[in-house]
Amino acid sequence: MTSDSTTSRAVTLQDIADRCGLSLFTVSLALRGDTRVKPATAERVRAAATELGYDPARNQVARRMAMLRHGRKVINRVVALFVPENVEEVTYYHRLFWGVLHGLRTEGYAMLVNKLPLAKGHPSPDLTPLVRQGEIDGIIVPENPSADAQVTALRQSGGRLLPLVSLIWPCEDCSSVMADDEGGMYAATRHLLDLGHREFLYIAQAFPNALSRARTAGISRALTDAGLSPDRCLHTMPVFPYWYSPPNGARRAEDDNEHSLVRWLRAHPAVTAVLGWNDNAALHAWYTLEGAGWRIPADISIIGFDDTTPMPGPAGENLLTTVRVPLRDIGAEAARLIVRRIHGDLADDECRTLPTTLEIRASTAPARGG
Amino acid sequence: MTSDSTTSRAVTLQDIADRCGLSLFTVSLALRGDTRVKPATAERVRAAATELGYDPARNQVARRMAMLRHGRKVINRVVALFVPENVEEVTYYHRLFWGVLHGLRTEGYAMLVNKLPLAKGHPSPDLTPLVRQGEIDGIIVPENPSADAQVTALRQSGGRLLPLVSLIWPCEDCSSVMADDEGGMYAATRHLLDLGHREFLYIAQAFPNALSRARTAGISRALTDAGLSPDRCLHTMPVFPYWYSPPNGARRAEDDNEHSLVRWLRAHPAVTAVLGWNDNAALHAWYTLEGAGWRIPADISIIGFDDTTPMPGPAGENLLTTVRVPLRDIGAEAARLIVRRIHGDLADDECRTLPTTLEIRASTAPARGG
Incomplete structure (x- = not known):
């Protein structure tokens, strides 16, 4: 000026x-x-x-x-995306966020990024003034938005309830975009059954939630459809938290996880396939089993979930059979949903579920003796 | 309302x-x-x-x-970060961007993300109205901001020149935060010299720029300090563009790159070490050489740059010796600089260079016969 x-x-x-x-x-x-x-x-x-x-x-x-x-709604073409703490090395979230950015841009909206205050001592910039000034038209939050007090408060701070879309998480009072977790695990289990596997170990999330319940349901349905009893054929082992992250060769105090996996599989020789809660859990299992003398996939088949972390082979190719979650598409769809909601074209509880796809690679093979 | x-x-x-x-x-x-x-x-x-x-x-x-x-400057505590197209799988940019987000948050600023319009047919949302309304206080751009017409126009659209900070790129008329590329390559070369290596192949960026010149200068200085002639001891080979990305085992039409590397090294047996422009180039060289029968590091040592892409060993540990670039710190420092500039506490051309560190791992060993 x-x-x-x-x-x-x-x-x-x-x-x-x-x-x-x-x-x-x-x-x-x-x-x-x-x-x-x-x-x-x-x-x-x-x-x-x-x-x-x-x-x-x-x-x-x-x-x-x-x-x-005059009490009229001002649309400023800005959506706030909340990101969890400590996911800066996590491909899973990067793909979601780039999907959101791409989708918002296609709609002509800008993306304001803020961190969820999961870590103590690092308060986020207060977006409330921006909401009150009408500069943010909507909010996108990964995981469970209603569990976060800051998001809930922010949503209400503008004098009207701000549109909100949750990523990959069911939400009571907002729209959400989900992946077909149940169908993905169904396809993975079906693939193993076709290869002659009959007993399975599922390395599950330590703390069950909506997503892990959907995945377990997918495995169980595939077993039931094949005439097998999930109670007899599906074994579950909770994963230690550090198996969520890519393996880095570091030995931990919690290595009981690895010992218990080896001990358990030796005690259950009928189990010939391992399903991981995510790719990282599958890779931790892979390194652990290979270190204990198993050959993948000759002795045991391994399947991951997400298609975010590769298992590099001799020429750098990815060896891991896994269920691909369309994370970019989920982010972009969330962007489309929030824009529709900002313009009042959608109901508040409009939800989408995008299909997952099985990526068959080198880590699965016919069951030994099968 | x-x-x-x-x-x-x-x-x-x-x-x-x-x-x-x-x-x-x-x-x-x-x-x-x-x-x-x-x-x-x-x-x-x-x-x-x-x-x-x-x-x-x-x-x-x-x-x-x-x-x-009254002609007074309104500070809205929002900074716009521009991100290049097609870097959604690139750890290098993720670390920079998370550093910026962390830094801005620490300063109480929110981050607005926009894509640079490098891809045709995907115009970015026009941020000009936001700048004109005083809702954006400053801009952070990776790479060379003065080369981008959109950024230049945006910077001037608010009636005053908006503060701008460039990430990892020198900039004529704005502040920048750089890594000590020259020092990093000096340390890497020094390490190889200490291991008895005397002739080197540098797999360089295809199109030289400010960063690649700094890295070549670092190698040359280390050789000169050791009494060696860069003209005689340093060989350079340009990298094909697809070597910029992590190897995925896919064979390309441009595989001449791999053939020429193998052919060239066979013709130059005195060369016992390879320096990569970045980690990905180093890993492509690694897979190529291992595929052609070389053992790493017994026959040839390999060093990367950035510390963004690991080479997983038998237990998932990273085998690649590399120069670590403090990308998160660079992003956070850019956030601090832009906030100081918004408040008028810094000159427009204030720059920072952050130190790099050599991470010695398993891909470097004494020169064969050395």
């Missing part, structure tokens, strides 16, 4: 309309880049605005104030 | 000050969360604001309009 422009009378949209011989409405659309205005006309409007010294900052703020005064 | 609050007289900060028996200044600070106000006082102010029905949206916009009218 030069001081000149703040002391003289402000140039208005009407001044531009008068200069161009156009309606106020057309000028307004043209300056907002609306595609209903012909390019040549838009160019003429922009030229007149520049020539007259039209100050969009002053006019935008004035316009927003007028809209607030 | 309820229609009630828009028709009745707006509650002002003065009303809250009168109710609490405090100054207007203290009330204003308290509602902005300024730490100079005692927690108990701030609590009392917030309670009074709620009780009186103070509407921050209405008042924030009015306040911003008044500031604009």
Whole structure:
């Protein structure tokens, strides 16, 4: 802002309309880049605005104030995405977030990123003023948004309930985009059954939640459909938390996990296949079993979930059979949902479930003796 | 906004000050969360604001309009980060971006993310209105910001030149945060010299730029310091673009790269060490050489750069000796710089260079016959 422009009378949209011989409405659309205005006309409007010294900052703020005064909803084309703490090395979240960014951009929206305050002592910047000023039109949160007090408070801080979409998590009072976890595990188990496997170990999430229940249900349904009893053929072992992250060769105090896996499999020779809660759990199992003398897949087949962490083979190729979760598509779909909700085109509890696909690679083979 | 609050007289900060028996200044600070106000006082102010029905949206916009009218700078605590196209699987950029997010959050700033429009047909959301409304206080751009017309235009669109910081790239007219690339390559070469290596192959970036020049300079300086001639002892081979990405075992039409590496090394038996432009180039070389019968590191030592892509060993441990670039710290430092510049505490061309560190792992060993 030069001081000149703040002391003289402000140039208005009407001044531009008068200069161009156009309606106020057309000028307004043209300056907002609306595609209903012909390019040549838009160019003429922009030229007149520049020539007259039209100050969009002053006019935008004035316009927003007028809209607030009349109780009208201002759409600012900005969505806030919350990201969990400590996921900066996690491919899973990167794909979700890039999907959201891509989707919002396609819709012409910008993405504001904020961290969920899971770590103590690191308060997030308070977005409440931005919500109150109407600068954020909606919120996207991975995992369970209703469990987070900050998100809940933020959502209500603008004087109306802000649209919210959850990523890969069912949500009571908001829209969500999920993966077909149940169908993915069904396909993985079906594949193993086709290879002649009959007893399975599932390395499960330590603390069961909606996703892990869906995955267990998928395995059980495949077994039942094949005439097998899940109670007899499906064994479950909880994974230690550090198996969530990619293996790095470091030995831990919690290595009981590895000892117990080896001990357990030696005690259950009928088990010829291992299903991992995610790729990392599958890879930890792989390194552990190979270290104890098993050959993958000759002695035991291994399947992961997510398709986020590869198991590199002799030429760098990925050896791990896994269930691919379309994380980018889930993020992009969440972006589309939030924009529809911002414009009031969707119900608050509109949900989507995207299909998963089985990626068959080198870690699965016919059951030994099968 | 309820229609009630828009028709009745707006509650002002003065009303809250009168109710609490405090100054207007203290009330204003308290509602902005300024730490100079005692927690108990701030609590009392917030309670009074709620009780009186103070509407921050209405008042924030009015306040911003008044500031604009008086030509004063409004700080909104939002910085825009631009990200290149097609880096969603690239650890290098993820670390930079998480560093920026962490740094901005520590400063109480929110991060707005936008893509650089490198891909045709995918225009980014236009941030210009946000800049003009004063909602973005500064811009952070990876690589070379002055080369991007969109960034340059955006920077100037607010009526004043918006502060800009570049990540890992020198910049003519803005601040930048760099890594000590020269020092990193010096340390890597020094390490190989200490192991008895005397002739080196550097797999260089295909298109030399400021960073690749710094790295070549580091190698040359280490050789010169050791009494060797870079002209005689340092050989350079450009890398094919697909060697920039992690190996995935796929054979390409451009596999001439691999053939030429094998052919070249057979023709130059005195070369016992390979330095990669980045970790991915080093890993491509590793798979290629192992596939052709070389043993790493017994026959040939390999060093990467960045410490972003591991070479997993028998237990998942990373085997690759590499130069670690403090990407998270670079991102966080860029956040600190932009906030200082927004507050006018730093010159426009203030730059930082952060140190790199050599991570010695299993891919380097004494030169054969050395």
